[in-house]
Amino acid sequence: MNYILFDGPARNALLPFTFTRPVADIRVGILTIREKWEKYLQTTTTSVTEQYLSMKYPMVEMPENIMINASYLPNDILVEMIKNLEQNQAIFKDDQVIAFFTTDDQEDVDFDTYEAIEFDQDCLTIEHTWDIFQKNDAALREDFILLTQGEQSERIPKSVNAINPENIFIEEGASLEFVTLNASTGPIYIGRNSEIMEGSVIRGPFALCEGAQVKLGTKVYGATTVGPHSRIGGEVNNSVLFGYSNKGHDGFLGNSVLGEWCNIGADSNNSNLKNNYEEVKLWSYETEGFAKTGLQFCGLMMGDHSKCGINTMFNTGTVVGVSTNIFGSGFPRNFVPSFSWGGASGFSTYLTKKAFETTRIVMARRGIEFDDKEQYILEHVFEETRKWRKD
Numbered sequence: 314m315n316y317i318l319f320d321g322p323a324r325n326a327l328l329p330f331t332f333t334r335p336v337a338d339i340r341v342g343i344l345t346i347r348e349k350w351e352k353y354l355q356t357t358t359t360s361v362t363e364q365y366l367s368m369k370y371p372m373v374e375m376p377e378n379i380m381i382n383a384s385y386l387p388n389d390i391l392v393e394m395i396k397n398l399e400q401n402q403a404i405f406k407d408d409q410v411i412a413f414f415t416t417d418d419q420e421d422v423d424f425d426t427y428e429a430i431e432f433d434q435d436c437l438t439i440e441h442t443w444d445i446f447q448k449n450d451a452a453l454r455e456d457f458i459l460l461t462q463g464e465q466s467e468r469i470p471k472s473v474n475a476i477n478p479e480n481i482f483i484e485e486g487a488s489l490e491f492v493t494l495n496a497s498t499g500p501i502y503i504g505r506n507s508e509i510m511e512g513s514v515i516r517g518p519f520a521l522c523e524g525a526q527v528k529l530g531t532k533v534y535g536a537t538t539v540g541p542h543s544r545i546g547g548e549v550n551n552s553v554l555f556g557y558s559n560k561g562h563d564g565f566l567g568n569s570v571l572g573e574w575c576n577i578g579a580d581s582n583n584s585n586l587k588n589n590y591e592e593v594k595l596w597s598y599e600t601e602g603f604a605k606t607g608l609q610f611c612g613l614m615m616g617d618h619s620k621c622g623i624n625t626m627f628n629t630g631t632v633v634g635v636s637t638n639i640f641g642s643g644f645p646r647n648f649v650p651s652f653s654w655g656g657a658s659g660f661s662t663y664l665t666k667k668a669f670e671t672t673r674i675v676m677a678r679r680g681i682e683f684d685d686k687e688q689y690i691l692e693h694v695f696e697e698t699r700k701w702r703k704d
Contacts, residue, residue: 314356314377314378314379314396315373315374315375315377315378315379316350316354316356316358316378316379316381317358317359317360317361317372317373317374317378317379317380317381318335318336318337318346318347318350318358318359318360318361318380318381318382318383319360319361319362319380319381319382319383320335320336320337320360320361320362320363320383321336321382321383321384321409321410322384322409323336323384323438323439323440323441324336324362324363325598325599326440326441326442326597326598326599327339327439327440327441327442328442328598328616329572329598329614329615329616329617329632329633329634329635329651330442330445330555330570330572330614330616330617332616332617332634332635332651332694332697332698333366333572333573333616333617333635333690333691333694334366334370334617335347335360335362335366335370335383336362336383336384336439337350337358337360337383338360338370339439339445339555340445340538340540340553340555340556341386341439341444341445341448341449341452341538341553342449342451342452342453342454342455342456342520342538343452343453343456343457343460343502343520343522343538344456344459344460346383346386346439347360347383349386349387349456349459350381350383350387352459352460353387353389353392353459354387354392354396358381359371359372359373360372360383361380365689365690365693366690368686368689368690369686369687369690376416377400377414377415377416378414378415378416379395379398379412379413379414379415380412380413380415381395381411381412382409382410382411382412384438384439384440385406385411385436385437385438386436386437386438386439386452386455387436388434388436388437388455390434390436391404391411391432391434391436394412394430394432395411395412398412398413398414398430399414400414400415400416401414401415401426401427401428402414402427402428402430403424403427403428403429403430404430404431404432405429405430405431405432406431406432406433406436410424411432413427437451437452437455441606442570442595442614442632443568443595443606443608443611443614445553445570446536446551446552446553446568446569446570446612447568447608449518449536449537449538449551449553450499450518450535450536450551453499453500453502453518453519453520453536453538454499454500454518456502456520457482457500457502457518457520460482460502461482461502464482466481466482466483466484467483467484467485467487468483469481469483469494470489470490472490472491473489473490473491473492473493473494474492474493474494475494475496476493476494476495476496476497477495477496477497478494478496479496480496480497480499480500480501480517481494481496481500481501481503482500482501482502482503483503484502484503484504484505484506484507484523485505485506486505486506486507487503487504487505487506487507487508487509487521488507488508488509489503489508489509490511491511491512492509492510492511492512492513492514492515492527493513493514493515494515494517495514495515495516495517496517497517498516498517498518499516499517499518499519499536500517500518500519501515501517501518501519501520502519502520502521503521504520504521504522504523504524504525504541505523505524506523506524507521507522507523507524507525507526508525508526508527509521509526509527509531510526510527510528510529510530510531511529511530512529512530512531513527513528513529513530513531513532513533514531514532514533515527515531515533515534516533516534516535518536518537519533519536519537519538520537520538520539521539522538522539522540522541522542522543522556523541523542524541524542525539525540525541525542525543525544525545526543526544526545526561527539527544527545527546528544528545528546528547528561528562529546530546531545531546531547531548531549532547532548532549533545533548533549533550534549534550534551535550535551535567536551537549537550537551537552537553538552538553538554539554540553540554540555540556540557540558540573541556541557542556542557542679543555543556543557543558543559543560544558544559544560544561545559545560545561545566546560546561546562546563547560547562547563547564547565547566548563548564548565548566548567549565549566549567550565550566550567550568550585551567551568551610552566552567552568552569552570552571552612553569553570553571554570554571554575555570555571555572555573555617556573557573557574557676557679557681558571558572558573558574558575558576559575559576559577560576560577560581561577562577562578562579562580562581563579563580564577564579564580564581564582565582565583566582566583566612566613567583567585567610567612568585568608568610568611568612569583569585569612569613569614569615570613570614570615571613571615572615572616572617572618572619572635573617573618574617574618574672574675574676575615575617575618575619575620576620576621576675577620577621577625578620578621578622578623578624578625578640579623579624580623580624581621581622581623581624581625581626581627582625582626582627583612583613583626583627583628583629583631584612584626584627584628584629585610585611585612585629586609586610586629587609587629587630590609591609592605592606592607592608592609593606593608593609593610593611593629593630594606594630595611595614595630595632596632596647596648601701603648606630611629611630612627612629612630612631613627613631613633614631614632614633615633616633616634616635616636616637616651617635617636618635618636618668618672618675618691619633619634619635619636619637619638619639620637620638620639621638621639621640622639622640622641622656624642625639625640625645625656626643626644627644627645627647628644628645628647629647630647631645631647631648631649632647632648632649633649634649634650634651634652634653634698634701635651635652635691635694635698636651636652636663636668636672636691636694636695637649637650637651637652637653637654637663638653638654638655638663638668638671639653639655639656640655640656641655641656641657641658642656642657643656643657643658644657645657645660648701650698650701650702651694651695651698651701651702652664652665652668652694652695652698652702653702660702660703662702665691665692665695668691669683669688669691672687672691
């Protein structure tokens with residue numbers, strides 16, 4: 314069967330992260346949503362997403378296809394129902410379509426002609442940016458079981474202070490000495506060829522993905538994921554780094570999400586709690602205003618390729634777009650549009666020519682080419698987000 318993950322109605326609520334990727338390629342837990350589905354289904358998937366993303370994320374359509382809403386994370390019950398779908402059947406939950414079996418072209422699908430099957434079980438959904446860190450605890454625990462069941466962990470080094478070691482899994486090539494791993498509050502997953510430097514104290518749930526690094530004396534707690542080839546240091550609480558992003562120095566990052574290719578300068582901090590303890594509001598790309606989150610703790614949402622200089626201070630509930638460069642003293646405003654250059658004293662437009670020069674160098678350092686597909690996506694984002702900048 315050919316499985317296709319589609320963005321669904323949550324796509325715009327997941328900006329700025331979905332400016333540069335389909336919903337399926339958001340990382341939550343240990344794996345991306347796509348990687349989870351492919352593990353459960355034991356096959357590859359493609360995506361229905363925005364047209365400008367389709368060059369990098371092409372859809373493969375066959376005569377028979379099962380379409381899956383990428384906002385929904387897989388579990389055993391849901392996957393079994395999807396595998397048993399027959400032609401012109403659709404699975405719904407609370408009037409939202411989760412999956413359907415179709416032989417029609419995408420524009421011809423009419424759910425009035427489908428047999429509706431109700432999914433009345435619980436499952437994790439990612440429908441808002443803050444869901445990524447808020448539901449990271451549950452997603453990480455599920456991924457830990459998915460990845461480690463029936464597998465053998467590498468030996469925990471003798472110098473490591475391991476609490477509840479049966480809840481710690483170390484992949485081949487990982488390096489760690491003289492660190493404290495407390496898995497009594499949740500599992501700890503240490504990925505292939507990753508490194509935890511001496512003096513670090515980590516409380517689970519925690520995931521360190523392939524090739525990622527924890528710097529000397531780092532403190533981590535509260536369901537944190539460090540994506541592939543990312544680095545963290547200082548104090549990190551309940552945060553997700555998608556991949557290839559760095560928060561490598563002292564400073565606090567809490568209840569936050571960083572996309573790919575982000576860099577947080579030394580001694581930078583974000584607030585995750587308002588002084589008056591009120592509910593945090595976040596910028597909404599859908600309403601072009603600030604929306605209630607229902608959360609008391611909410612930090613920084615930073616899109617791909619964005620960076621900040623040393624000693625940057627982010628207010629509670631700050632949204633930073635794609636390819637921004639933030640620097641200087643004081644608090645920048647709590648919505649920074651994509652391709653902005655500046656700080657608390659004001660912003661100008663970060664022109665693509667200059668931005669792409671930096672992007673090319675940054676990606677080359679990790680052995681990855683900034684190719685025409687990547688450039689086309691960022692050029693589209695530049696134009697799409699122009700209305701929020703004061704050019």
